[in-house]
Amino acid sequence: MEQQQQEEEEAEQQPEAVRVSYWEELCEECRATSSGSSTTEHGFEIRAKQGPSYHAAAVASLASARFKLLEKKLHMTEERERHLQVRAEFLSTWHPVVMSPGCTDILLHAGGHIFRAHKSVLAAHSQVFLQKLKKLEAESMGDKDMSIEVHVEPDSLDSFIRYMYTGNVSPREMTIHATKLLKAARRYSVGSLQTLAEHHIAKSMTCETALSTWELGSDHSSEIIKKAVIDTLLLQHDMKQVLHLSEYQTYRTQKKSADLLVALFENLFSKTLTSTTATATAV
Numbered sequence: 694m695e696q697q698q699q700e701e702e703e704a705e706q707q708p709e710a711v712r713v714s715y716w717e718e719l720c721e722e723c724r725a726t727s728s729g730s731s732t733t734e735h736g737f738e739i740r741a742k743q744g745p746s747y748h749a750a751a752v753a754s755l756a757s758a759r760f761k762l763l764e765k766k767l768h769m770t771e772e773r774e775r776h777l778q779v780r781a782e783f784l785s786t787w788h789p790v791v792m793s794p795g796c797t798d799i800l801l802h803a804g805g806h807i808f809r810a811h812k813s814v815l816a817a818h819s820q821v822f823l824q825k826l827k828k829l830e831a832e833s834m835g836d837k838d839m840s841i842e843v844h845v846e847p848d849s850l851d852s853f854i855r856y857m858y859t860g861n862v863s864p865r866e867m868t869i870h871a872t873k874l875l876k877a878a879r880r881y882s883v884g885s886l887q888t889l890a891e892h893h894i895a896k897s898m899t900c901e902t903a904l905s906t907w908e909l910g911s912d913h914s915s916e917i918i919k920k921a922v923i924d925t926l927l928l929q930h931d932m933k934q935v936l937h938l939s940e941y942q943t944y945r946t947q948k949k950s951a952d953l954l955v956a957l958f959e960n961l962f963s964k965t966l967t968s969t970t971a972t973a974t975a976v
Contacts, residue, residue: 781860781861784860785858785859785860785861787855787858787859791811792809792810793809794809796811797809797810797811798811798812798839799811799812799815799826799839799840799841800838800839800840800841801840801841801843801850801854802840802841802842802843803842803843803844803845803846803847803850804846804847805847806847806850808850808851808854810854810857812826812839814857814858815857818857818883819857819881819882819883820882821880821881821882822881825841826841829841843881844877844880845873845876845877845880845881846870846873846876846877848870848873849869849870849873849874849877852866852867852870852874853874853877853878853886856874856883856886857883860885862874862886862889867889867890867893868893868897871890871893871894871897872890872894872909874886874889874890875887875890875891875894875909875913875915876913878890879913888917891915891917891918892917894906894909894910894918894921895917895918895920895921896921898918898921898922898925899925900925900926900928900938901938901939901940902940903922903925903926903938903940904938904940904941904953904954904957905940906918906921906922907919907922907953907957908953910922911953911956919960922957923960923961926961927961941954
């Protein structure tokens, strides 16, 4: 009995557990740097908030906000892409029924091949076709069956005309017909197709095909292709390796290739000199 009474007295003498506020859990540096800055302990309202604990929380909060913003932007981009895809499919007028004899109004001739199309589609996407069709209309005197000769390789004509209707060339067709589509696009002023073909050729080239690709870029005044050739050759650690390329041995024996090679090496030398000067200046 006496022991129980003694234990009760000892319990009464022990202080009650003190509830620690969020403010009191902060490190000493955080609380020290915030002293005298109008702080409300329990509300944790601080005008001058500094110190490692607060900074860590602030960084985490900022990262979370940025992540949510990126998620929102990604969602908006995905929605925009879906809408564009739907619009592209809707605007695409390529369909077997639409291309049937009863629906088309002009015949395109290329190397013995005949392709059906619509004057309105050709005129809408090519100023060259527009001018040719205007002249043809004036000469046809209202004839229903109209035809026109087109200077496009027969095997790439389908891909060329299909692009007019869909704005798209399949990867397989582009790989096979890139050079021919580039020529056709330049001839008939279809700028978007020309750009697609140029980028495909630039991306597909290798060091072994650099000289023929440079010639193609020069013939068609393509800065995209020529830049790709220069950038590819500059990756060679020893520029003398260019002289050992099989294409170089072929080109150097042809008189007509002299100007082509001179232009290539002048561009390489200029680019190398510019790069060297920039490096020296930086150092």
